[in-house]
Amino acid sequence: MAKITLDNLAHSYLPNPQTEDDFALKELNHDWQDGEAYALLGSSGCGKSTLLNIISGLLRPSHGRVLFDGKDVTDQATAERNIGQVFQFPVVYDTMTVRQNLAFPLRNRRMPTEEIARLVQKVGAMIGMEAELDRKARGLTADAKQKISLGRGMVREDVNALLFDEPLTVIDPHMKWELRTQLKKLHQDFGHTMIYVTHDQTEALTFADKVVVMYDGRVVQIGTPQELFERPAHTFVGYFIGSPGMNVFDAKVDGMQARIGEAAIALPAHHTTGRGRVQIGVRPEFVRLHAGGEGIPASIHRIEDVGRHKIVRLEAAGGEFNALLNEGAAVPAGADRITFDPAGINVYENDWRVAPSGRRDAA
Numbered sequence: 028m029a030k031i032t033l034d035n036l037a038h039s040y041l042p043n044p045q046t047e048d049d050f051a052l053k054e055l056n057h058d059w060q061d062g063e064a065y066a067l068l069g070s071s072g073c074g075k076s077t078l079l080n081i082i083s084g085l086l087r088p089s090h091g092r093v094l095f096d097g098k099d100v101t102d103q104a105t106a107e108r109n110i111g112q113v114f115q116f117p118v119v120y121d122t123m124t125v126r127q128n129l130a131f132p133l134r135n136r137r138m139p140t141e142e143i144a145r146l147v148q149k150v151g152a153m154i155g156m157e158a159e160l161d162r163k164a165r166g167l168t169a170d171a172k173q174k175i176s177l178g179r180g181m182v183r184e185d186v187n188a189l190l191f192d193e194p195l196t197v198i199d200p201h202m203k204w205e206l207r208t209q210l211k212k213l214h215q216d217f218g219h220t221m222i223y224v225t226h227d228q229t230e231a232l233t234f235a236d237k238v239v240v241m242y243d244g245r246v247v248q249i250g251t252p253q254e255l256f257e258r259p260a261h262t263f264v265g266y267f268i269g270s271p272g273m274n275v276f277d278a279k280v281d282g283m284q285a286r287i288g289e290a291a292i293a294l295p296a297h298h299t300t301g302r303g304r305v306q307i308g309v310r311p312e313f314v315r316l317h318a319g320g321e322g323i324p325a326s327i328h329r330i331e332d333v334g335r336h337k338i339v340r341l342e343a344a345g346g347e348f349n350a351l352l353n354e355g356a357a358v359p360a361g362a363d364r365i366t367f368d369p370a371g372i373n374v375y376e377n378d379w380r381v382a383p384s385g386r387r388d389a390a
């Protein structure tokens with residue numbers, strides 16, 4: 028296992044990049060801590076695979092360095108980096124049995140036969156294919172072949188890191204849940220440094236200790252699922268994580284108060300903003316509905332019952348927003364205003380979160 032350091036790392040696929048827009052991966056400095064499980068999350072084209080391929084050595088970065096435990100590996104080939112990798116689509120040898128496929132990375136390292144047998148048995152159970160170990164891979168479903176690929180990626184215990192690039196795409200939904208649980212257990216048992224690329228927030232939030240959110244070639248936040256929920260560093264994080272995502276309102280902020288149109292909103296702390304576009308972000312969980320009184324005038328469009336919650340779709344301040352009600356909670360009769368729970372308000376300027384200044388206005 029290793030700590031992975033990204034040092035002034037950036038990548039452009041163009042031979043002569045001129046502006047930031049020419050970079051598929053914008054400059055990044057970060058330590059991926061030894062033994063932590065990370066999910067790399069973001070929408071299609073944001074640069075997740077580019078970053079993963081740089082870490083694995085499939086792609087040489089145009090700028091900066093990659094270090095494993097302080098050692099520069101930027102120019103090392105994938106094979107020299109001692110990593111396990113699983114891709115979106117199966118990579119298996121059709122003419123080999125499941126057992127031989129799983130044993131392949133171990134034989135390559137000339138591991139003793141008994142040790143190979145032990146590890147193959149263990150990983151065979153983990154992927155739910157104990158009964159099929161002696162079947163040829165040819166003729167197995169895509170789903171089963173991908174499980175073999177996962178097994179092959181995970182079979183070695185001595186790797187620097189395990190890298191997964193959307194590995195569950197072809198797996199059926201029930202098995203997805205099962206394999207994710209197994210991956211988490213594998214992480215708890217062996218403490219591998221794991222990086223797991225996905226565009227699925229459920230997958231990211233259930234798998235990882237830390238989620239790395241990417242947007243437009245940039246890492247916009249690295250945090251625990253709770254941090255991403257409570258303090259999204261960028262409006263994209265608020266919007267992308269959560270179901271439905273965070274509401275974002277154009278606002279004017281002055282100290283401990285914000286204004287949305289005519290309505291005054293109490294903020295949880297003092298904020299200082301400059302001359303950029305100021306917005307406040309409020310997750311649907313913190314939006315309250317009222318009939319009359321204070322707040323922002325709102326009209327309810329639709330109420331959707333989604334099991335444990337109700338999603339209230341509404342129009343307010345010239346846009347469409349959402350409120351979330353817990354099971355059993357009712358929409359007040361004649362509801363025509365919304366207010367926010369101050370603890371759930373974040374302030375943004377030009378899409379980046381403004382940290383509270385810590386100052387409190389004099390009473």
Ligand SMILES: Nc1ncnc2c1ncn2[C@@H]1O[C@H](COP(=O)(O)OP(=O)(O)OP(=O)(O)O)[C@@H](O)[C@H]1O
Pocket residue numbers: 040051069070071072073074075076077078226
């Ligand atoms: N070999 C390449 N040559 C040129 N541009 C590329 C190459 N590979 C990726 N890109 C571009 O770099 C950007 C980031 O792509 P990347 O594949 O890293 O994103 P991603 O987040 O992994 O997307 P997806 O989830 O769709 O795989 C995209 O604009 C993509 O078009």
